[in-house]
Amino acid sequence: MARAMALLWACTSILVTTGVVADNIGVNWGLMSSHPLHPSIVVRLLKDNGMKKVKLFDADPWAVGYLAGTGIEVMLGIPNDQLKTMANDYGAAEDWVKENLTRHLHDGGVNIKYVAVGNEPFLSSYNGSFTEYTFPALRNVQKALNDAGIGDKIKATVPLNADVYESGSNIPSEGAFRSDIKDPLTQIVHFYKEQGCPFVINIYPFLSLYQNTNFPRDFAFFDGGHPLNDKNVQYDNVFDANHDTLVWALKKAGVPDLKIIVGEVGWPTDGNKFATKDNAKKFYDGLFKKLASNKGTPLRPGKMEVYVFSLFDEDMKSVQPGNFERHWGIFTFDGKPKFPMDFSGNGTDKPLVAAKGVQYLPKQWCVYDEDAMNQQALPSQMSWACSHADCTCLQEGSSCFTGNTNFKISYAFNSYYQTNDQDVEACNFEGLGKIVNEDPSKGTCQFPIRIKSAGERLSLAYGAIAALVFLASLFTMV
Numbered sequence: 329m330a331r332a333m334a335l336l337w338a339c340t341s342i343l344v345t346t347g348v349v350a351d352n353i354g355v356n357w358g359l360m361s362s363h364p365l366h367p368s369i370v371v372r373l374l375k376d377n378g379m380k381k382v383k384l385f386d387a388d389p390w391a392v393g394y395l396a397g398t399g400i401e402v403m404l405g406i407p408n409d410q411l412k413t414m415a416n417d418y419g420a421a422e423d424w425v426k427e428n429l430t431r432h433l434h435d436g437g438v439n440i441k442y443v444a445v446g447n448e449p450f451l452s453s454y455n456g457s458f459t460e461y462t463f464p465a466l467r468n469v470q471k472a473l474n475d476a477g478i479g480d481k482i483k484a485t486v487p488l489n490a491d492v493y494e495s496g497s498n499i500p501s502e503g504a505f506r507s508d509i510k511d512p513l514t515q516i517v518h519f520y521k522e523q524g525c526p527f528v529i530n531i532y533p534f535l536s537l538y539q540n541t542n543f544p545r546d547f548a549f550f551d552g553g554h555p556l557n558d559k560n561v562q563y564d565n566v567f568d569a570n571h572d573t574l575v576w577a578l579k580k581a582g583v584p585d586l587k588i589i590v591g592e593v594g595w596p597t598d599g600n601k602f603a604t605k606d607n608a609k610k611f612y613d614g615l616f617k618k619l620a621s622n623k624g625t626p627l628r629p630g631k632m633e634v635y636v637f638s639l640f641d642e643d644m645k646s647v648q649p650g651n652f653e654r655h656w657g658i659f660t661f662d663g664k665p666k667f668p669m670d671f672s673g674n675g676t677d678k679p680l681v682a683a684k685g686v687q688y689l690p691k692q693w694c695v696y697d698e699d700a701m702n703q704q705a706l707p708s709q710m711s712w713a714c715s716h717a718d719c720t721c722l723q724e725g726s727s728c729f730t731g732n733t734n735f736k737i738s739y740a741f742n743s744y745y746q747t748n749d750q751d752v753e754a755c756n757f758e759g760l761g762k763i764v765n766e767d768p769s770k771g772t773c774q775f776p777i778r779i780k781s782a783g784e785r786l787s788l789a790y791g792a793i794a795a796l797v798f799l800a801s802l803f804t805m806v
């Protein structure tokens with residue numbers, strides 16, 4: 329009896345704590361963080377929240393290994409800086425498949441379904457650096473998959489940003505591939521058709537609003553305002569309109585039936601006046617309701633497959649696109665849910681399950697010492713802190729913007745101190761910093777305490793990535 333009760337209790341507690349996410353919704357798991365969560369904690373979080381698909385940006389075997397035996401479907405990634413090698417050397421593609429993919433395919437291994445070859449390599453801001461390598465790299469990777477005998481189950485694809493197509497007056501039927509990449513992209517989509525690969529597209533309604541403050545607000549969400557009429561087809565949100573602009577571009581390229589997956593869609597919560605938790609919640613509520621209805625878009629009715637961007641905030645991302653770029657997470661960097669979400673889309677909000685077993689650095693903060701001598705060093709110290717740690721929350725429209733000047737200096741000092749693992753030296757600032765044991769957070773402005781490092785392996789990997797990025801930037805400069 330006691331055992332039966334215990335069993336019953338176990339079953340109910342699983343039902344209560346485990347969220348259920350529909351099998352057509354996945355999440356992006358990025359690692360551009362100074363203090364990433366340990367992969368075992370992340371995989372537990374995915375399971376606790378009932379997430380069934382995850383998309384990665386690389387293939388670090390240490391992290392991927394934790395997905396073994398979970399059944400979670402995985403899209404592995406090959407970073408852009410490896411495209412040239414993959415394009416020029418079929419052996420490199422073969423080695424990649426062997427080292428990063430087939431080793432995980434044993435019984436009880438990892439459920440790998442896709443390989444993302446590069447990430448948005450045709451982004452206008454890359455100035456064409458990857459244009460000539462992308463298609464040959466894709467072809468080599470898919471060939472390596474085919475030669476390994478797994479090409480029928482595992483497909484290569486190049487996740488692209490919606491800036492690969494354009495439409496003169498934002499009318500979907502005028503959609504066509506951007507002229508500078510029309511040729512390689514046409515080759516790619518015909519290759520997809522021949523090999524059965526999906527087209528993976530990243531769509532950002534937030535950016536429509538961010539880039540154009542006159543953009544009709546309700547059109548960025550799913551509220552049904554500002555309908556757009558395109559040859560008697562009605563659009564009531566920019567997500568559908570953008571998606572169908574791609575459908576038109578594919579039609580014009582001669583592949584009207586290609587499968588489309590939305591590789592990234594989401595809404596940031598800080599760093600801009602439109603990037604708020606309220607707006608993010610509103611956006612996801614509308615999106616999930618739409619996905620649950622299986623209505624699809626006007627030109628592609630039916631079930632859609634999408635990956636939410638993103639799982640966590642990442643403080644090492646470039647802010648070149650905007651200050652919001654480090655705040656895309658549905659969880660904070662340390663795995664705390666930001667707001668309840670309705671992944672089922674049926675109108676029931678559920679709190680997401682937070683990361684378990686997170687280990688924090690001690691409860692201490694670095695703040696500005698107003699009584700210190702040497703106040704003339706302040707500007708240089710402040711700018712040092714913000715160029716080596718995240719200060720995006722201090723910008724206009726962000727969570728710490730309204731604080732007074734001294735409070736903002738404290739925020740910057742603390743950010744630098746935490747990023748440097750609370751090293752005493754990192755709170756010196758030529759005598760202007762002091763360590764305190766009381767949380768200086770106020771109102772919306774949180775002074776986070778960083779978590780203990782995820783371990784040697786990851787930081788080594790970051791070192792290597794940083795070095796590669798640095799080398800790559802040298803090459804693009806010459």
Ligand SMILES: *[C@@H]1O[C@H](CO)[C@@H](O)[C@H](O)[C@H]1NC(C)=O
Binds near residue numbers: 386388406423427428
């Ligand atoms: C496997 O993936 C890792 C992480 O993305 C990468 O550093 C490594 O070079 C890859 N291995 C091969 C043989 O390409």
Ligand SMILES: *[C@@H]1O[C@H](CO)[C@@H](O)[C@H](O)[C@H]1NC(C)=O
Binds near residue numbers: 453454457
């Ligand atoms: C692309 O070109 C712009 C303007 O010439 C430059 O500012 C930017 O750094 C370049 N980006 C890359 C990745 O080369």
Ligand SMILES: *[C@@H]1O[C@H](CO)[C@@H](O)[C@H](O)[C@H]1NC(C)=O
Binds near residue numbers: 348672674675676
């Ligand atoms: C909505 O979905 C949740 C979780 O999948 C489920 O528990 C709940 O009963 C559903 N509610 C309705 C009204 O269908």
